[in-house]
Amino acid sequence: MNRNVAWVLLLVGLIALPGGAGSLWAQDDDGDGLSAEQEAILGTDPARADTDGDGLLDGDEYFLYFTNPLEEDTDRDGIPDGEDRYPFELFYRDLNGITTTVDRIVAGPEGLRLRQLVEIKVGNVITVDWTNVLQEDFTLQEAEFLIRFDFLDPTREDFVGEGYYRPRKGENGESLMEIRLPSYEGIFEAVIPWPGNAMTISDWVYRFYDRPLEVGQRWAFNVFYHELLRWGEDPFFSVTAEVVAEVSMPLDTRLGRREYPAYEIRAVFRHAPFQDPFFRTQLGENPELVLQAFLTRGEGARAPVVLRYTTLFFRVTPTKSVGFSVFQVQR
Numbered sequence: 001m002n003r004n005v006a007w008v009l010l011l012v013g014l015i016a017l018p019g020g021a022g023s024l025w026a027q028d029d030d031g032d033g034l035s036a037e038q039e040a041i042l043g044t045d046p047a048r049a050d051t052d053g054d055g056l057l058d059g060d061e062y063f064l065y066f067t068n069p070l071e072e073d074t075d076r077d078g079i080p081d082g083e084d085r086y087p088f089e090l091f092y093r094d095l096n097g098i099t100t101t102v103d104r105i106v107a108g109p110e111g112l113r114l115r116q117l118v119e120i121k122v123g124n125v126i127t128v129d130w131t132n133v134l135q136e137d138f139t140l141q142e143a144e145f146l147i148r149f150d151f152l153d154p155t156r157e158d159f160v161g162e163g164y165y166r167p168r169k170g171e172n173g174e175s176l177m178e179i180r181l182p183s184y185e186g187i188f189e190a191v192i193p194w195p196g197n198a199m200t201i202s203d204w205v206y207r208f209y210d211r212p213l214e215v216g217q218r219w220a221f222n223v224f225y226h227e228l229l230r231w232g233e234d235p236f237f238s239v240t241a242e243v244v245a246e247v248s249m250p251l252d253t254r255l256g257r258r259e260y261p262a263y264e265i266r267a268v269f270r271h272a273p274f275q276d277p278f279f280r281t282q283l284g285e286n287p288e289l290v291l292q293a294f295l296t297r298g299e300g301a302r303a304p305v306v307l308r309y310t311t312l313f314f315r316v317t318p319t320k321s322v323g324f325s326v327f328q329v330q331r
Helices: 002-016 022-026 036-042 058-065 204-209 226-229 277-283
Strands: 087-093 101-108 111-122 124-134 140-150 157-168 173-185 186-193 198-200 218-224 235-253 255-270 287-298 308-315 321-330
Touching: 036 058, 036 140, 036 157, 101 321, 140 198, 140 321, 157 255, 173 204, 173 226, 173 287, 198 204, 204 235, 204 255, 204 287, 255 308, 277 321
Parallel strands: 198 218
Antiparallel strands: 087 101, 087 321, 101 111, 111 124, 124 140, 140 157, 157 173, 173 186, 218 235, 235 255, 255 287, 287 308, 308 321
């Protein structure tokens, strides 16, 4: 037999045999769902299936729960990941490269809270640190936030201000919301009627966290956008959303590209006619804006994970514009 052919046959045999040389690429000594190579990339212990001791396998943490296999309590809410309904801290980047956001949900003795740290880089850097207090169905109860403007111009003084949404009752018992919105232009304050079943523009995708998902499910809710209020427009969108399909969602991670089974949600945002001539020209008399969200449907997950979602924006200064930002989770 030709010597080269013999070496090829021997190599094929080693790859095929359990424990052979070729299996080193997929070697998983601790049975946690991560190969030795993947463990080296993540920094997990190849001899321990649960590196951080939180009750979840390292592979499940990275691929299924979107938690950190090196931290017992990924979202730092005092509940180990293995016992936490919402254990993850998720980092999203806008596909336009302008905005990032870090989201974590805390479900503790003080109730349900969504914490979001948003950074917008448009020459100047705008940082918004949100804490939204939510109802059990993830609609908004109240909010507090800190807004920071770091100006590129060194002669311009940076700005930091505190804002909030606080519920109140009117004289006839109607639901109101007291709004305080700081900006470098000054403090905007208002008290407005607050419809039930409402969320903010930054957290509308979490409306789908309160129940198992399936194709055909529908919801109706309101979305509040405080900038519209400041500009004298109706600040609410009327939204209808539906789970329209089961899809496969590609996601690039540190461990390579992975396809995730996901639910596709289509949300239609409807708004009353705008007063501003620019917005009326761009959006029409009765605008309908279509947004999307993709949530995991993996077996065993404590809650779905938002893989990708669309949000809309209105910018008046320095130039008026209307557009969409698409955020995707980074792993």
